Amino acid sequence: xxxxxxxxxxxxxxxxxxxxxxxxxxxxxxxxxxxxxxxxxxxxxxxxxxxxxxxxxxxxxxxxxxxxxxxxxxxxxxxxxxxxxxxxxxxxxxxxxxxxxxxxxxxxxxxxxxxxxxxxxxxxxxxxxxxxxxxxxxxxxxxxxxxxxxxxxxxxxxxxxxxxxxxxxxxxxxxxxxxxxxxxxxxxxxxxxxxxxxxxxxxxxxxxxxxxxxxxxxxxxxxxxxxxxxxxxxxxxxxxxxxxxxxxxxxxxxxxxxxxxxxxxxxxxxxxxxxxxxxxxxxxxxxxxxxxxxxxxxxxxxxxxxxxxxxxxxxxxxxxxxxxxxxx
Amino acid sequence: xxxxxxxxxxxxxxxxxxxxxxxxxxxxxxxxxxxxxxxxxxxxxxxxxxxxxxxxxxxxxxxxxxxxxxxxxxxxxxxxxxxxxxxxxxxxxxxxxxxxxxxxxxxxxxxxxxxxxxxxxxxxxxxxxxxxxxxxxxxxxxxxxxxxxxxxxxxxxxxxxxxxxxxxxxxxxxxxx
Numbered sequence: 001x002x003x004x005x006x007x008x009x010x011x012x013x014x015x016x017x018x019x020x021x022x023x024x025x026x027x028x029x030x031x032x033x034x035x036x037x038x039x040x041x042x043x044x045x046x047x048x049x050x051x052x053x054x055x056x057x058x059x060x061x062x063x064x065x066x067x068x069x070x071x072x073x074x075x076x077x078x079x080x081x082x083x084x085x086x087x088x089x090x091x092x093x094x095x096x097x098x099x100x101x102x103x104x105x106x107x108x109x110x111x112x113x114x115x116x117x118x119x120x121x122x123x124x125x126x127x128x129x130x131x132x133x134x135x136x137x138x139x140x141x142x143x144x145x146x147x148x149x150x151x152x153x154x155x156x157x158x159x160x161x162x163x164x165x166x167x168x169x170x171x172x173x174x175x176x177x178x179x180x181x182x183x184x185x186x187x188x189x190x191x192x193x194x195x196x197x198x199x200x201x202x203x204x205x206x207x208x209x210x211x212x213x214x215x216x217x218x219x220x221x222x223x224x225x226x227x228x229x230x231x232x233x234x235x236x237x238x239x240x241x242x243x244x245x246x247x248x249x250x251x252x253x254x255x256x257x258x259x260x261x262x263x264x265x266x267x268x269x270x271x272x273x274x275x276x277x278x279x280x281x282x283x284x285x286x287x288x289x290x291x292x293x294x295x296x297x298x299x300x301x302x303x304x305x306x307x308x309x310x311x312x313x314x315x316x317x318x319x320x321x322x323x324x325x326x327x328x
Numbered sequence: 329x330x331x332x333x334x335x336x337x338x339x340x341x342x343x344x345x346x347x348x349x350x351x352x353x354x355x356x357x358x359x360x361x362x363x364x365x366x367x368x369x370x371x372x373x374x375x376x377x378x379x380x381x382x383x384x385x386x387x388x389x390x391x392x393x394x395x396x397x398x399x400x401x402x403x404x405x406x407x408x409x410x411x412x413x414x415x416x417x418x419x420x421x422x423x424x425x426x427x428x429x430x431x432x433x434x435x436x437x438x439x440x441x442x443x444x445x446x447x448x449x450x451x452x453x454x455x456x457x458x459x460x461x462x463x464x465x466x467x468x469x470x471x472x473x474x475x476x477x478x479x480x481x482x483x484x485x486x487x488x489x490x491x492x493x494x495x496x497x498x499x500x501x502x503x504x505x
């Protein structure tokens with residue numbers, strides 16, 4: 001780990017102010033991913049600005065019937081929060097499918113959005129990686145790429161986003177509340193993370209110094225038929241090969257609302273709203289779920305070791321939706 | 329030590345290195361006793377416990393949050409002490425394996441690990457026990473399957489899992505009755 005200086009932010013304004021006067025800094029909250037990357041010398045900030053004492057830990061109702069999750073509430077306190085369990089069980093399930101209890105006790109909701117890829121070449125300083133060192137090349141495209149992306153890739157990067165929580169947030173149409181040098185802004189979750197394109201070093205659209213203050217979950221009727229299906233190489237405490245956040249609102253067997261987001265397949269949680277809308281008003285049948293699966297994976301492309309994920313993802317979607325349709 | 333780190337980081341950086349960080353005062357309440365340390369900001373809580381205070385019961389396994397050997401309780405909540413900086417824990421109450429017993433009276437979880445022979449080499453055991461105490465505090469494990477899932481952050485290379493689970497079930501029963 002390199003040497004660095006440390007500042008504890010007293011509040012959001014203090015954090016933003018500190019960020020505006022420092023260069024090559026990182027915000028730290030739970031630190032569960034950042035410190036790991038610093039120990040590997042993948043991240044080498046000159047300054048850490050500690051957000052962990054800022055009082056953004058509440059989980060509270062919003063005026064329009066939704067829920068606001070404080071950016072500094074821990075993943076564990078969020079997953080086990082009664083309101084989250086009752087109204088957004090998809091989020092609880094996704095959080096609890098990730099990491100370990102010790103890490104969930106430290107990791108924060110805001111920090112979860114900033115997890116960096118688990119691509120082995122990103123972690124290995126001896127190999128080229130465009131995300132770690134722009135312009136150096138991608139070792140994964142012609143390398144061992146079993147865990148890599150099949151959707152939204154570019155010739156510069158085929159890394160995946162590792163979060164489970166973010167897959168559920170994408171399915172739930174969350175909004176990200178941000179405070180920066182130029183004031184406050186609200187970002188649709190679908191727009192928060194970006195595809196690699198020719199700048200894979202940027203995981204999201206934030207500007208330097210932007211602080212995520214909370215996540216808003218809009219009201220929905222998707223608490224009854226939900227699942228987070230996570231397929232991985234061991235049963236617990238492993239990253240997803242493919243994951244599916246699935247939610248249905250049913251009237252009898254007719255689909256009133258449907259959400260399907262995929263993890264482990266792209267640089268960001270993968271969701272195609274038009275494919276979901278096409279199923280509204282139709283019956284919750286395996287045949288219809290297969291159509292959705294084909295549409296979601298229509299542009300999928302394998303790179304050798306990960307080509308199996310295309311078929312795996314389709315089957316996972318159908319299995320997840322079939323299971324939640326039955327759970328009445 | 330500091331010069332070594334500066335050199336190591338200097339070889340990678342194209343930007344000017346920041347001024348060396350002054351050691352900061354960090355106050356930690358460890359097992360009921362107040363400790364005031366002068367340490368650099370990059371010292372992990374694990375290294376502070378082991379190298380600066382001498383609580384070597386907490387083990388360094390992977391140092392990357394993957395094995396759970398370094399598990400301690402902070403304000404009663406289990407965390408990986410390798411994945412947090414000591415300076416971030418300023419003013420907080422930390423319980424390590426050394427702090428679980430009352431004098432010679434072992435903590436029920438320590439007794440249960442002995443009753444069930446829940447260790448072989450013992451290296452992961454302090455982390456397993458602190459994690460298991462945290463699990464009981466959380467109150468989310470209702471059966472063996474839950475215990476397995478909620479202990480998945482603690483790896484035992486000897487494979488003593490069956491007996492570890494039995495020890496936790498015993499304590500869980502004691503807590504409920």
